[in-house]
Amino acid sequence: MTTAEIQQQIIDEFSAFDDWMDKYNLLIEMGKDTPVIDAQYKTNNHLISGCQSRVWLHASFTDNKVFFTADSDAIITKGIVNLLIRVLSGQSPDTILAADMGFLDQIGLKEHLSPTRSNGLLSMIKQMKMYAQVFKLKMA
Amino acid sequence: MSHHIDLEDIRSEFPALHQLVYNKPLVYLDNAATTQKPTSVIKRMFQYYEQENSNIHRGVHHLSQQATEAFEAARAYVANLIHAQYAHEVIFTRGATEAINLVASSLGELLLQTNDSVLVTAMEHHSNFVPWQQLCKRKNAHLLTLPFSREGELDLEEYAALLAKNPKIVAFTHISNTLGTINPIREMIGMAHEKGIPVLIDGAQSIAHKAVDVQDLDCDFFVFSAHKAYGPMGAGVLYGKQKWLDQMPPYQYGGEMVDKVSISQTSFNVLPFKFEAGTPDVAAVLGMETALRFISDVGYDWIGNHEHQLVDYATTELSQIADIRFFGQSAHKASVVSFLVGQIHPFDLGTLLDKMGVAVRTGHHCAQPVMDFYGIHGTVRASFALYNTIEEVDVFVSAVKKAVRMLS
Ligand SMILES: Cc1ncc(COP(=O)(O)O)c(C=O)c1O
Numbered sequence: 001m002t003t004a005e006i007q008q009q010i011i012d013e014f015s016a017f018d019d020w021m022d023k024y025n026l027l028i029e030m031g032k033d034t035p036v037i038d039a040q041y042k043t044n045n046h047l048i049s050g051c052q053s054r055v056w057l058h059a060s061f062t063d064n065k066v067f068f069t070a071d072s073d074a075i076i077t078k079g080i081v082n083l084l085i086r087v088l089s090g091q092s093p094d095t096i097l098a099a100d101m102g103f104l105d106q107i108g109l110k111e112h113l114s115p116t117r118s119n120g121l122l123s124m125i126k127q128m129k130m131y132a133q134v135f136k137l138k139m140a
Numbered sequence: 141m142s143h144h145i146d147l148e149d150i151r152s153e154f155p156a157l158h159q160l161v162y163n164k165p166l167v168y169l170d171n172a173a174t175t176q177k178p179t180s181v182i183k184r185m186f187q188y189y190e191q192e193n194s195n196i197h198r199g200v201h202h203l204s205q206q207a208t209e210a211f212e213a214a215r216a217y218v219a220n221l222i223h224a225q226y227a228h229e230v231i232f233t234r235g236a237t238e239a240i241n242l243v244a245s246s247l248g249e250l251l252l253q254t255n256d257s258v259l260v261t262a263m264e265h266h267s268n269f270v271p272w273q274q275l276c277k278r279k280n281a282h283l284l285t286l287p288f289s290r291e292g293e294l295d296l297e298e299y300a301a302l303l304a305k306n307p308k309i310v311a312f313t314h315i316s317n318t319l320g321t322i323n324p325i326r327e328m329i330g331m332a333h334e335k336g337i338p339v340l341i342d343g344a345q346s347i348a349h350k351a352v353d354v355q356d357l358d359c360d361f362f363v364f365s366a367h368k369a370y371g372p373m374g375a376g377v378l379y380g381k382q383k384w385l386d387q388m389p390p391y392q393y394g395g396e397m398v399d400k401v402s403i404s405q406t407s408f409n410v411l412p413f414k415f416e417a418g419t420p421d422v423a424a425v426l427g428m429e430t431a432l433r434f435i436s437d438v439g440y441d442w443i444g445n446h447e448h449q450l451v452d453y454a455t456t457e458l459s460q461i462a463d464i465r466f467f468g469q470s471a472h473k474a475s476v477v478s479f480l481v482g483q484i485h486p487f488d489l490g491t492l493l494d495k496m497g498v499a500v501r502t503g504h505h506c507a508q509p510v511m512d513f514y515g516i517h518g519t520v521r522a523s524f525a526l527y528n529t530i531e532e533v534d535v536f537v538s539a540v541k542k543a544v545r546m547l548s
Contacts, residue, residue: 020162020495025546032497052503052518053487073517075547076492111494 003095006087007103007127014107023108024076028129031078035085048123053077055124061133064139065090066132080104080112088128092140096132101125145442151307153178153434164497167532167539172345172476172523173501174367177431181371184430188423192258194344195419197396206437211422214429215412221432222362223353224379228411231385232425235376236344237267239313239363242378242415243340244271246388247361248279251338252307259307259337261294261323262513263316266506272311286312286511292319299328303335307366308338310337310480314352315345318521319468320451322350338384342428343370347432348473351440354379366424367474369471371431375424378415385411392417409484425433435526447475450524450533457537461544467519469509475524477504481540484547486518492543493520498536 002010017023037046041058048055048116051073062066068089072078088096104112104121112121146211156176168176188210194203196211211256212227219227239336252258258272262285276283284302295314305311310332315322329339338360354362359382365376380388390397390408392419399407406507408414409498435443446545454477458464463482480486490502501517504511511517522536 019548024492024495028546053485054517074487076488077485 003087003091003099007101010104011106019054020108025122027074027083027109029079031072032076033091034071034078034082035089037071038084041069041070048120048127052120055100055120056104057081057124057127057131059128059135061135061138064092064095064105066093066135068128068131080109081124084124087113088132091135093132097129097136101130142280144203145263145438146213147446147527147529150438150527152329152540153180154527155179155182157280157324157527161497161499162305162495165177166226167498167535169522169524169532169536170499170501171348171525171528172368172505172521173524174372174373175348175426176527177427178263178370178434179373181427181430184425185372186425189535191478193423195243197413201434203399207422210426213424218377218432219379221352221436222377222379224354226382229379229382229385231378231412231415233376234365234374234421235365235367236342236363237365237406238360238378239378240268240340240342241271242391243311243363243380243388244275244392245385247309247338248275248514251278252281253272253308254280255282257284257305257307259284259286259302259305259310261286261288261312263288263292263294263319263321264311264508265342265344266508267319267344268311268313269339269509271520272309273530281308284496285509288319288321290304291470292316292321292471293470294321294323294328296324296327296331300331303331303337304336309339309340311342312341314344315474315476316468316507316510317345317476317523318468318478318507318531320478321468321470322346322472322474323358326357326473329357333358345474345476346492348435349443351438360384365482367429369428370434371428371430374421375428377428382411383413389415390417394418398529422501438526446522447528448528450528450530451475451477453530454524454537457533458540461541467514467516474537476521477523478519478521480519481544482548484544486520488547489520489540489543492546493536493539496535496542498539500536 008066037056037058042056042068046058053072055072066087070081156178194207196208215230215517216227219230273283286299317352331338340361342361343362343364347364360378367373397409397414397417399409428447465480467478477489486502493500
């Protein structure tokens with residue numbers, strides 16, 4: 001699937017709910033399914049700064065595609081990371097670099113996108129794009 | 141004050157309280173970070189810029205004189221409120237942080253030599269910790285840290301033992317922003333003075349909640365920020381005893397604080413101007429005066445009783461939640477409740493409370509040594525102000541219960 005298709009799929013899943021509580025319950029459930037980072041990568045090197053909760057992110061590169069795994073000590077943060085991973089993991093560096101993550105706004109998580117939020121969602125996206133950039137340079 | 145105080149009347153003076161967030165009535169419980177402002181304060185600042193604006197202490201013209209008089213009247217009011225002996229012992233700063241930095245830098249310069257020490261506590265806000273730590277680094281001096289108990293109380297025997305090491309300066313908080321502990325500052329100041337050591341009290345968390353009498357306390361310095369006491373951001377107070385302020389070198393240099401300047405040298409102005417370099421935030425200082433008048437109109441007795449009820453009630457109600465842990469359980473506590481529930485991350489809890497219209501603080505509260513002591517990364521903190529109601533506590537507690545159910 002393209003990133004746009006995955007984003008649409010997520011938007012559809014969330015639009016089944018009007019109530020913020022149901023949306024957050026879904027996010028919390030998704031937090032439980034986040035592709036688990038290998039314990040050896042749960043180190044300060046893989047910690048994303050700017051988050052009130054701790055987030056570890058790891059990226060690997062196989063067949064010209066980037067694969068992400070992550071973990072966080074906060075479940076809502078994990079749910080959000082899960083969404084990012086669903087959209088960006090398994091994509092090419094160029095696709096990741098070009099990806100517009102506007103769907104977060106459409107599913108009612110807009111407040112998490114503000115640069116002043118201390119949950120570091122923007123830092124996570126930035127970090128994922130940075131990995132893509134690095135892998136892209138390696139390919140060349 | 142003996143007249144009847146109606147909570148609804150008080151609330152009606154705070155426009156920011158009457159709004160919906162995510163379509164839910166705002167329940168504002170982040171007062172230890174900053175309080176909302178009454179209309180009188182907002183109007184006072186507005187009026188200054190509409191009618192009185194001009195630079196102070198300089199002009200011969202009417203407006204400048206009027207502004208200068210208002211500014212100096214604010215100083216006299218603050219001095220009177222905290223029972224300073226002289227108005228010139230009140231220095232206006234940007235806030236508590238700047239006041240502490242001023243003292244750390246200037247008194248530090250005056251008193252601290254290599255291998256000397258400064259004594260603080262482990263429950264300080266970073267603002268009353270890092271300036272001393274960095275001072276000690278600059279001077280090759282030692283920072284002594286008084287620990288606290290699991291309940292969140294300082295141990296006076298340990299304090300005496302650290303005083304025996306003859307620190308040159310002692311600095312600690314009146315009320316802990318994280319634990320809510322009200323420290324026995326009068327006794328602690330007395331103990332330091334027996335050894336002739338000056339004491340700075342961080343009053344950032346106390347001025348909105350407790351009457352302060354600096355002469356009775358006999359503290360050498362007392363600092364606070366207006367914005368945590370219903371006043372504007374950008375103004376605060378450093379009270380210092382004249383005998384120290386006179387000896388201390390200036391902190392910043394510029395206009396206003398000088399007496400005579402020539403190419404080769406400068407002599408400095410008298411107190412308080414020696415420590416007020418540059419144009420101050422006049423509107424904020426006037427807003428601060430109005431805020432402090434508001435507090436004293438309501439009365440510290442009423443505020444103390446009311447907030448005590450809120451904290452007691454909140455603590456009792458929250459105690460019903462399984463696996464809740466409170467941080468800061470001193471018998472002498474101000475209006476702060478810090479807690480965690482089971483393994484739930486404070487960020488998760490805070491995020492869901494926010495969705496329910498309840499504003500709390502989550503994280504380390506700028507007191508990482510406190511978090512280290514408990515071996516945690518943060519807490520959820522609800523902090524109350526005079527305008528909070530029992531009904532709001534109910535909303536808050538049921539929101540916590542709901543969030544815990546969602547996260548468990
Ligand atoms: C105990 C304490 N000291 C100092 C400060 C710093 O105050 P300000 O940021 O207004 O300078 C705070 C603010 O949270 C505080 O709680």
